[in-house]
């Protein structure tokens with residue numbers, strides 16, 4: 001077996017970014033992917049914030065497989081028979097833009113970029129274990145073969161077995177995970193532009209709260225692609241088990257609701273996927289490195305979901321760059337022991353990865369509040385029904401309507417506390 005400086009487990013955005021950076025710096029890198037090709041097993045909602053990709057590949061816009069650039073952001077609260085939608089739209093020149101992609105194309109593109117720089121990509125190889133020698137990680141074991149390297153970068157995603165084998169994390173707690181389900185529904189480009197009031201390759205992103213999860217903790221999402229929409233639901237796994245509801249039936253209800261039905265009418269189902277999402281953020285972050293090994297991306301728990309934005313891929317790429325940068329710095333003294341690898345923290349901080357995770361550290365516990373998904377959408381819809389009902393029995397000012405709809409459901413003190421809590425957490 002050829003000699004490699006670094007072995008990277010997993011060719012998702014985190015692994016391929018690290019591979020690209022290291023190969024570009026002249027190191028021998030092996031990138032191992034269990035799927036048929038990078039991205040073949042990967043699921044996500046659909047949107048990437050590209051600041052970290054831009055740091056890695058400044059001219060990425062020339063050939064990255066971008067679907068649409070998001071112009072419209074939407075938020076819809078819904079009950080079974082009512083909905084309230086807010087929409088925000090601004091030109092991409094006025095804010096840092098984001099875009100939609102398909103992971104099968106994006107991950108393949110990024111991995112090939114690393115290969116062009118000299119990384120060695122091995123598909124359909126599952127890494128089974130880490131190689132431990134003299135109390136340090138000295139490489140990996142895959143299909144009975146041992147590969148010795150100076151550093152292993154574990155980029156194997158949310159349920160990282162490598163993090164566990166390296167002793168950086170214990171077993172996973174189900175309450176820290178949500179289940180994501182996603183469908184890709186094909187529609188003609190013109191229908192998408194008409195239905196979402198978009199022009200050319202502009203895109204829309206909409207978040208749904210309330211009935212979409214039958215009032216369980218979680219929400220729905222819709223992203224537009226060139227000729228399809230990505231529609232999905234993310235919901236707390238423990239809530240599904242407790243209420244004996246399955247995600248397929250949630251998805252069925254969601255698609256039949258009037259807020260979605262007309263947006264996807266005549267569409268053709270192209271893809272259906274489910275996936276686990278680590279959601280406890282900063283509070284579930286494992287130890288990030290040990291002698292000879294660094295965790296990146298989802299394997300390190302780098303996800304920020306604050307309800308209105310969902311960040312994972314940008315942090316995966318930023319952490320892949322930070323890990324690779326750490327190795328290039330350490331190679332000056334040829335040492336990848338734990339104390340030297342602490343430079344990884346500095347390199348993560350340079351890119352605000354840990355700082356942002358810390359900033360939103362209370363987000364997951366705030367979003368764990370069941371009232372956000374049940375009482376509040378219902379109260380809001382009842383209030384709007386009151387406001388827009390004129391029946392000759394005497395009108396009501398908003399304050400009276402609010403008092404009436406909240407009565408016996410939620411106290412004003414509780415509402416104010418939740419509001420302040422939300423403003424501080426997300």
Ligand SMILES: Cc1cc2nc3c(=O)[nH]c(=O)nc-3n(C[C@H](O)[C@H](O)[C@H](O)COP(=O)(O)OP(=O)(O)OC[C@H]3O[C@@H](n4cnc5c(N)ncnc54)[C@H](O)[C@@H]3O)c2cc1C
Nearest residue numbers: 010012013014034044045046047127157180297298312313
């Ligand atoms: C439903 C859903 C919606 C989401 N929406 C968004 C979104 O809109 N925007 C966003 O930024 N993020 C989103 N995320 C999060 C995002 O997908 C992740 O944060 C991101 O994919 C993390 O990248 P990664 O490279 O760390 O891990 P992954 O993308 O999970 O890649 C890990 C790779 O490792 C491979 N692998 C695993 N084990 C082994 C092994 N033993 N040997 C070899 N290979 C292995 C896998 O096949 C995979 O290719 C979403 C996630 C889900 C589930």
